[in-house]
Amino acid sequence: MLELTHARIGYGPVTVVGDLNLTVGDGESVFLIGPNGAGKSTTLRGISGLNGLQAGTMTWDGQDITHLPASRRAARGIAVVPEGRHVFTQLTVQENLEVAARAVNRAAVRERIDEVFDLFPRLRERQHSFGGLLSGGEQQMLAIGRALAQRPRLLIIDELSLGLAPVIYQHVGETVRELAAGGLSVLLVEQNARLAMRICSRGYLLAHGEVVLAGTVEELERTDEMRDLYLGGLGKVG
Ligand SMILES: Nc1ncnc2c1ncn2[C@@H]1O[C@H](COP(=O)(O)OP(=O)(O)O)[C@@H](O)[C@H]1O
Ligand SMILES: [Mg+2]
Structure with missing residues (x-):
């Protein structure tokens, strides 16, 4: 289980997220939603270790990882798909996956890549294409595939649907939902409330760096705030 306690x-010197308490249990799928600039990506940077915590603690499986470097968190099973995907444009699909698989464990690289191809057959078809020539949807599959090639126990995705057509993000989202149903822990940052609530069972609503609402999908669906997200400015209906 991942647990952030009073995380800043x-x-x-600038604080974006003030006093965050957040957990993702084993096998749990949790979303983090909120308007632009709310601090969602910053929160993920804290979890991945790119930004150190200014205060508070973070534990993983009960062990304190507050000061563990980002590279070591990946080795412990925390994999992040960053906002904007950041695939290597000059490497092929297969090379992108190899780099990711090798970074964590040099054994069974081929097997891991095959697992990713089984999950996203489109990537197998495109395995010799350069990352830079992929469509947005294919890049998102590759970015998720790279994270999965590390055989994580927690998959963190920043903005799954951003910039993708509904038919594409529904497809990718369905794969993530199946992974979660299969027992992988997921933390999903997503602006599309409907999509987030389809994939995850629980969530947090973040605004101005603070959690303003938290609960199960059933609880959150009944709140005015989430209804606004469904229907209002942010809530790209999909
Ligand atoms: N590198 C940075 N340096 C300083 N402030 C930043 C940096 N990146 C983001 N911020 C600020 O942090 C706040 C939250 O940003 P972010 O976490 O990206 O929000 P979200 O992902 O919810 O849209 C914004 O006000 C943004 O200006
Ligand atoms: Mg963001």
Whole structure:
């Protein structure tokens, strides 16, 4: 289980997320939703270790990882798909996956890549294409595939649907939902409330760096705030 307690996260002297308490249990799928600039990506940077916590603690399986470097968190099973995907454009699909698989464990690289191809057959078809030539949807599959090639226990995705057509993000989202149903822990940052609530069982609503609502999908669906997200400005209906 991942647990952040009174976490404060920001950039240099600037605090963006004030006092965050957040958990993702084993096999649990949890979303983090909120308007632009709410601090969702900053929260993920704190979890991945790219930004150190300014205060508070983070534990993983009950062990304190507050000061563990980002590279070691990946080895412990925490994999992050960053906002904007950041696939290597000059490497092929297969090379992108190899780099990711090798980074964590040099054994069974081929097997891991095959697992990713089984999950996203489109990537197998495109395995010799350069990352830079893929469509947005294919890049998102590759970015998720790279994270999965590390055989994580927690998959963290920043903005799954961003910039993708509904038919594409529904497809990718369904794969993530199946992974979650199969027992992988998922933390999903997503602006599309409907999509987030289809994939996950529980969630947090973040605004101005604070959790303003938290609960199960059933609980959250009944709140005005989530209804606004469904229907209002943010709630790209999909
Ligand atoms: N590198 C940075 N340095 C300073 N402030 C930043 C940096 N990146 C983001 N911020 C600020 O942090 C706040 C939250 O940003 P972010 O976590 O990206 O929000 P979200 O992902 O919810 O849209 C914003 O006000 C943004 O300006
Ligand atoms: Mg963001």
